[in-house]
Amino acid sequence: MKILVAIKRVVDYNVRVQVKPDGSGVATDGVKMSINPFDEIAIEEALRIKEQGKADEVVVVTIGNSDSQQQLRTAMAMGADRAVLVETDSAVQPLQAAQVLLKIIEEEQPGLVITGKQAIDDDNNQTPQMLATLWNRPQATFASQVEFTGDNKLNVTREVDAGLETIQVELPAVVSTDLRLNEPRFVKLPDIMKAKRKPLETKVLADVAPDLQGQMIEVLSHEAPQPRSKGVMVESVDELINILKDKGLVG
């Protein structure tokens, strides 16, 4: 079985992001970029499944500019066998990303697709769901545990508001990862070197998916969140209620 892992290059989670002065987006020039942390978990899960002998190839794919090769190389240094870059200079949104990934799925015919549950740049949490819908295959999102049942099915434990829920999906399927699924490995130095020799195929987005459907969401402007104003300590419940009333928050 082949596993396809979709990853995204994002501003590193340690970086304090800054909005560009003209409000057109978040500054990324000269900023440290990394694999989206949820996607790193997705790669790790795919590698573990392969190491258990349940898959024989792990392919990583990303949609992005040529700098995204760095993240694909890192994924291959972790252990992925090969990589596909669907190159585009403009940012894609979930619906477009799902359509592009579907094309790659049609080409690669994976038995399982794993993605992060969301990318920490836009926090959309939509691509895996849209992808499963377009592909017309089952989805298991927010996975914290993945188990093969032997009859071409997966038992997936999901992190939901009420706690944990276990569902069964038939393969091929889309799984999106949550934080507790695993702890991604450290890459090994020799594997960094080996990864340079692993195949990385670049395709142009317009060739892969010439007829993208659906509207793009138009972003009007970006703004940094207002700093949270300082709270006040109240002495009593009555005082609290009065304040809430003053602010019109309770009747």
Added chain:
Amino acid sequence: MPHIFNRRDLTFQLYEVLNLEKLCNNSLYRDHHTDDFEQLIDLVERMAEELFQPHAAKVDANEPTFKEGQVEIIPEVKKALDAFIESGLPAASFSYSEGGMQLPYAVTQAMAFIFAAANVSTSAYPLLSLGVANLLSACGSDEQKQKFLKPLIEGRYFGTMCLSETQAGSSLADIKTQAVPQSDGSYLITGNKMWISGGEHNLSENIIHMVLAKIPGGDAGVKGISLFIVPKFMVDDAGSLGARNDVVLAGLNHKMGYRGTVNTVLNFGENEGAVGYLVGEAGKGLSYMFHMMNEARIAVGLGATALAYTGYLHALDYATDRKQGRPLNQKDPSSPMVPIIEHTDVKRMLIQQKSYAEGGLALGLYCAQLVDQQRIAISEGQMKAAKAHELLLDILTPIAKSWPSEYGLKANEQAIQVHGGYGYTRDYPVERFYRDNRLNHIHEGTKGIQGLDLLGRKVTQFEGQSTQLLIQAIQATLAEVKDPALQPMAADLASHLQLIIATTQGMQAQIPNKGIDAYLANASLYLDAFGHVVVAWMWLQQAHTAVTAMSEAVNDTDRQFYQGKIKTCQYFFRYELPNIKPALELLAEMDTTCMDFDLGLF
């Protein structure tokens, strides 16, 4: 936030100031690309944050203990080191033929810098072992390399350097440990070694002690010293571990800092005699050690810088958060207090730390990159160029070791000061950094010894060739600096350089009259002053790079970063560099106040 180091600054120093990508243009490093370096640094950064830094305070509070002849170390240390080894990091700088990754020395030093900033005690084990591996790689026989170097590079064995004895620290000529030749070509070693870092533990399969000892009947003094490999466990030809060698842990030293790095007193050959193997030729032990000295001393200096750096980042963070007092012109007591970073005195302490930490990093990486230039020249058969790099390194290494040890410690002192009373408690890491950093003036040659090395040997060696090469290198930078804003600093550097050269020449001229004792009487002051000139040069280089890059900076963060470099350079030239003048006056006069101070007067 971990506050271990500043990735933006490291990137600046490696690629913008040193243009490290150029190293990949030659045969030695042509398999590499800056992307590999960045991936390596990604890995190191994550490992330092997740596995090294989190137990740094714990291992300081719970130092290794001695129980029934064994050393117990908290398990977090082994967990971190196992990950380090599994990732193949010990092999980073070794050649392909030795099973290494042949990465540039500058990159592996950047890696060591990050680990030291995260947790200096835990990272000391593998870094010390790398020193041992370097020594074996340079001086060991093929058989010794097969048996001992390979597992060191694989990280299965750790190593120690056993030079010091109780009665012989700075004065290694006076060691007493003996090595008696045996009929099978090996030696039996007997003697006691003091201060041995990593001398006993269960962190690795085996420990390889590199021991200095004297063969009976040999020369007195340093020419009678030979170097021996003494394994903790015997190793057979197939590489399997055998019986325990006669190396016994006699006790532990309880230190001020570096507490996680177990420091031992070792008895060799108390019972049947410890088996040792001669490295290279008899009588050359100390010269083999000195062969590795340049690299070892650069590494010590970078360690001192690492502690200064992390201390600075912690102080910066604290000063941004801690609110105390009001602006001087704010008379309203009900107005909010301001973060202490807004008080000029606090700002000054932070800039001072920044200038020491980033200046020290520039110096360490510059020297590391010279090691690479030297290696490249050797690999291309350009022996003249290789020699020139070596001569330049020779004069820079006492400075690369001592300057960060002196000023890095001062930076740590200021980091404590910025924290006020909190800095004086163990709730904050800055007092630990200070304690850790205090070692760096003591080991690998004390400050006094470094001063003697610089003034007594390096500035005059080979008819002053090392000095000439340094002058040329500084002048090359001066010739490049065209920006009007930097001109006053360039002129200042030129005049201070001139001053120190004139002082040195003047002192040499007085030797026939006043004697060599008087010439060397203030060598430590000379070392500090010379160091300040070299670091001023490092700052000018950084400012020059920043000015050039500024015009192409794409965002405010970058512009501020470069501006910070230029302003810190200005600080260094206004507040620091002029301070060397009084010392240079004493030196120029060959002042003998201390030398002539009669012992009875104390």
